[in-house]
Amino acid sequence: MNSASPNFAIPSEIPRRRNGRPQACEPCRRRKVACDHRLPICSRCIRKSTPQSCRYLIQGQLVTPALPSDVARSQSAEMLDERQPREPTVPNPTTVSPSTLEDLSPQDENVGYLGASSFPEFFRETQRHLDYVAGPNPTHDGLAGKNENNVTSTKMAPDAAAFELAFTVLRTIPTKEAAQFLLRRNVNPNDAWCRLALDRLHASLWTALGHLLDGERSNEAMSQLALLLFQNSSNPLKEDFPDPDQWFEAFSGANFRWEGLGILFTFWCFGSASLIENGTVEQRKWLGHHNRKNLMQVYKNGASRSVDLCRLMSCNNTMMVSVLVSRIRPSIVQSTPCLLVPNKSYLGAGFWRQHAEAVALATFLGLHTAQPNSSVPEESVSVQVKRRLFCSVFNIDMVVSTLTGRPPLVSSKLCSTPLPLDVSDESLLNLKVRPHRLDNDGWNVEGKNHPVTFLRAAYIIAGIRSEILEIVLQAPHVRTQHDFDSLRKREMDVFARFPTGLQFNNDDFSNSSVDAPTLYIRLLTRLEHLSNLFFIERLSYRGSSLYSPQMLEISLEMISLTLSFWTQQNRLEGLQGDYEWLVMLHAAPAAGILCMELLKQPSATEPPTVPKITKPMIIKQLSLLIGFLEWIGPGAPGAHLCNSIKTVVERVMEQALNPAIPRPVTQQEFDMTWDTSLPEDMNDFNFGLLDTFDWLRLPPNTI
Template identity: 35%
Template sequence: MNDHTNPPLLLRRNGRPQACDPCRKRKLACDHTRPVCSRCKKRKQDDECVYLLSGSRILTSKSPLPSSAPSTPLLSPRRGSLQHSQNSSTLTPDAQVSGLTRPGYLGPTSYCNIYEDTENSLSLLQGAHRVATQSESVARHTPIEGSQTNISARVRDMALSVLRNIPDPIQGGTLRFNPGSDGWIRSIAEPVVKSLYETFGDYFSTGNRPTAKLEELARIICANTLKPFSDDESDPDKWFGQFLGKNIRWELIGILSIFWEFVPGSDVDFWKGKRSAEFDRGFRIARENMHLSLDLCKELSAGNSMMLCLSQRCTIVDSMLVGDADLLVWRTHAETISLLTFLGFHAVEEKDRHQTSLSTEIKKRIFHNTFSIAMDVVSFTGRPPLISSRYSSTPLPLDISNEDLLSDHDTFMKAISRLDEEGWNTDGEIYPSTHIRARAIIALIREEIFEIALGHRQNTLRNPFSVETLLQLRSRELSAVAAFPSCLHFDPLEIDNLEVPINHLSVRLFIEQEHLQNMFFIERLLLRFGHQDKGDLLKVSYDLVTQTLPYYLHLDRLPSFRNGCEWLVMAYAVPAGGILCLELLKPTLHLRPHSDSRITRSNIIQKLSLLVAFLNWVSPSAPNGYLCNDAKSVIQRVLDQTLNTASSIYEPPAVFQWDSPTQLDFNFDLLDTFDWIRPDFPSSQQSNQ
């Protein structure tokens, strides 16, 4: 219920408090007090002190706040508020400030800012008989397909397909989680699945499920999904209430599909090295449910944070099906970025951490997780990024636990007060937010690396890049990682230490790989710019291969990454393995031993042999399988030639004369990585081939 004695502050579209009309017309400072501002009270103009609420609606000292008015301050467009465009009753508070309809986030250059003052003036002139704008008329009278009383045949068929796949309460009541990789969304899935089966469990009984009964449930969920979802709700109970129990939405059905075990025992044979038929069947059902749920959201919803989470996960499962370089993955990834910017999650503003809220922290987590994934996609494909930090203002999420994030206000604020100056937790724990923050910091530096690696300005007279630029990037990368909390620092000995929690080990190892990959790119670019290599590239490459092998050698310790092994080995180990191959082809260690005693010719051969075994473990039919097979063939040829041509243990190994006109080429075009590892043979040598 609204507190009429202390009405909420009204904000203009630019985020500034709205002045009363007498002060606005006289261009005088207004203190925005309601129902009567101090200036009007002093001038004894109580009846003239009015505030425009929504075009024709005017609040005076005698008119109480309407029951439909928001209980929180009206939000500015820069906070990414959203209007459901299909029904006038779903206008958000921000969209009610004027007659202009707001289709998602609109920035400072949009038409809304330009027309705001004009719209307000027209509203005053037209008074209570203001004519609705064209956009309002469309919003008010557009029929809603898929409403509770009528859903299209297409929506019906998609909905029934999803509902028929949902496990029964016994099987579906237990969700499958991967420690260290589920992030904060796990805390959402657990109460949702419980409330789903408590409310609608009889719809998912084992055996036959009558179509009429499923249609009834489909209409309920479609009607719920049509309702506007507030991403600005900061009360955890109210936020959860938007999709728990009888309010279940398709966004959450899709998210639950991430964690359901659709085929019992489908993971049993995975440890044999290949995906079983049961695993593939369960995986495809999960993927189908996720994509159908997302399609239903596209039909019925104007977009929200849960839909964005689902879209992000669809990108990941697509990559697990067809590989990371496929067009399908690129398209799904692009849709995720489009929805993110449409919702305005890239433009979350925060001046003081103590003013943050549940909704703000969720937006920050989603944005930076998506941004990090976007940079990983660029690393793998070498394609230009679809999002840039240059146009983003969302700060890093605060490092608080999921429990504190979803708790009451006092507990939430106490957790924030315990953070250090940089926003890290002081509990020594690794939370999902800890992981997101660390990856985001590395991703922001990687984006700058990409500007050099993928940009073409270095070929112009306006070249802003130089060796000094790269050296500064290297220094910043090292400083950033060194500044991470001690709980994130990786120790290789922990892999064999069973007392180290698996979720801690998983996060530390993955963050170490992300860091080493940045260093790998920087060292390669330094060579391109003519900087003298003192063995740094070989060391980084050796470490990168070494820290990727545990995903194969310790599958039992790192189960959260078992479904992404094909990506991990191709993204991290193979490019670095190419540098190790070059050391075997054009040896330098016999002339100058490396400063790192681990890096010897023998150890390099051993690491590459294990890498070949890892690549051979990947089935050719698996995602990225053909890429792994091609890389394996090249590394095997290098090892065979290196070992077979050694003439004497007392003589330094001869430089390998590559016998193929294609040179050392893994036949990929990934961030120019594989161009970088081609040896630069002298022209005389090539002419003798």
């Protein structure tokens, strides 16, 4: 047989024999087995882990995905480029160069961040001392680079299952028009990555790879696109660029990666979350055969499968952290009411594993430390994105730890990550906008609310929350003294130093100059601050009654502000998918305090705890809470728990509005009924939904 030099271009269609029937690849032909003729590699060769040998004989020449040289790779790319249709108004589309699947195996051998207690640190100290005494000898530095024996780690190329998964993911990508529509629908004023970079990444997907995604998305086109993404993702992502254009180019266009696709899927998911249940006439055009919830699940699955492909390629970088963080948020938004319901999939063990993976990768990369780098300035986008991502990881950890009562996975005492600068995405991606105008605390002097502004504020508040959780969740045998007055003062001081753009005012609801994102982050900032005060008051109160007057005031404001996310939906257009879980986080514990205050006032003759907080005011807020819980509907995640809360609140209101024949009750009897005495170690402070039901102390089986 003629063994002429092989033609390295991937054929544009299935090779055929002279009689017109499809040509089998050479391994299948020699073994006389069925070949599915998939390009560039048939499924049988992938299953047998021999993709390098999958070659088609065409006109006496072997067509193979193996490239022996960069020259051949370039020639192959040029031949493919000529076959691809182009639009005259856009740059040349990226063409896929074939490569061996050996080259697609992960090449990242990074051992990650190693801190002060790690064993190499002690050897480095010895080596520095040895260099000082005997002079440097870099050839024997086994800690600085690859080992002398050039031992390579075991590599694993994508198999048939990986390619099938890749095809599923690629066919889940919406059409260009639908993708752009969903991206515009997602309004996230506290994005943890860089929204402007994401918008450009989205445009890059269609500019560079749109020719492979348009049309029917055949196996041939999907094979080329999957190979490109596998090839790019198998290479370690270089991120530490001082130039923003170099930073962006490393993962966009011809360098597009599975991580980037995973990030886009999460944003399409949140764009779907903002739609009406079955969509308007315009929205139904992009919904296809799905309603809002089903469409969210489709793109959430796309993100999860992208994560699986990233794991296969050992993608250990900040983009992977961003995918993991973004993937957590749909779970929180869809299912926070399910937190304490047994056998629920979202915030049970599955969700906790996802969250733990995000924390683990962030600390593996050392994002929890300052990581000074003299070659990359602090104001560069690569440095700021790392800080933003860790702030988001830390904030989420404090939220889910508060809701579940499980120990947080990180602690403020072990984190030294500086706050990200309060600068716009435009200034990060454009060197001409610099220098940044910031005050001594790192806030922008213009008073603008950038996507990072709330992230900074939440990180500061979460640092104090971390200290609160340490007090609440400490083991019974631990004996420590706590200065709650100092903790309260620090919380008040840090909130007072926040810029005016983060300060909520009651007039903001009627002020048309306050747009939806600004109103959203002002409400969140105020609520996070009130939550810390709520916990501090709960822990520090030692009075004879059930709670302090300050705690009642805080509770009334908390429930009022959280319910505004429902009552002011017209002012929060585009943010509906992001706020339902906040009601369960903040309104439920506040409602528990208000319910106790109502039950403490069986008649109009008994004075209220706080004179300015009247019975009608409390009833109004609890009535709104009932309305919200009814609005959630029986089909929502955790609907049973929501209905239980609604039942409790309704019973309390019925008792308050239509009290039974009163019987004189002493203060001692009342306190014994509620049994709210706390031991010194605080260990019965149950953070499960902030102990809402335990505070009510209802008899068993009454709900």
